[in-house]
Amino acid sequence: MRFSSTALRTSLAATVILVLAGCSAPMPAPTNPEQSGQQYIAGPGATPAAPSPTQNPDGKPGKTAKAAKAPNCAKVKCVALTFDDGPGAYTEDLLDLLDTYQAKATFFVIGEAVQKRPQVLKDTASRGHEIGNHSWAHHDLAKMSLSAAERDLAKTASAVKQVTGAYPTLVRPPFGAIPGPLKKDLTTPIALWSIDTQDWLTRDTKKTIKAAEAAKPGSIVLMHDIHESTLKALPAILKDLKGRGFHFVTVSQIIGKPKPGIGYGTGLSPKGSK
C-alpha cells in the first residue's frame, strides 16, 4: 500500500468512478450504465502517471507476440476488434474466423475463465492475438479498495503469464470503471473502446453487425467472445470491414506506444439503444 490512510481517503474522495457499458458477465438485468456514469475522456493529451507498482508482478507491461508483419496504421486503415470476458465456449470458433481473414484481435480475459480454459487462451496467444487483463472475476474495481483491486489484477496477470508465458499488455477494467488511485498506480496501459456494439446487451447478430459498421480508421470495437450471437456476427463484420479496406490489428498496434496512466478509447456507449 503506497498511500497513508489520510492520503488514501483524500484520493478516494477524489476518485472518479467510471461506470460505463461494455461488459456482460456476470451482470444483473441490463440497466443503462451511463445513467450514473461520468464521461471518461482521456487520450494522448492526458498526463501519464510516473511508473509505480503495477498489476504485473515484474513491474512491466507484457509483450505482444508476433508483432512483426503488422500493417502501418499511419498509412492504411486499421481497426482493432476486441473481445471481452473470455476465454469462452465460442472463442476457438472465433479464432478460426479471424484466421480466415488473417485478422489480429485483442482479447481481454477474465482470470476465472483462464483457469477454466487455459488451452483456449494459450491458443489465442500463440495465434498472434493480443491479451489484455479484464480482472479476475469481472467485479467492479471501483468498488474495491485500492489494494484489493491491485491484487485482483495481479492475480489475473499471473494466471495469464502462467499459461502464455507473457503478462497482459493492456488492462480493460470491467464496465470501464477504474478508480483514480488505481489508474494512477497502473503501469500497464488502460484500453477502453471507441465503439460499443452492445452485443452483450442485445445478443442480436444483426444489431451487432450493424453497430460494427460504424468503425472508422483507428476504432477500437468492443465485443464479447462469450456470446453465440457475436460469433455469428463476425463473418459479416470481417467481410464488411475488409471490403472497406480495413486491416485488423491489435489495440496496441492502433495506439502505437501506449503510456501508463492514460485511458485509450472513449469508453462511451450508445444511449437508450437496446
Ligand code: NI
Ligand atoms: Ni467485461
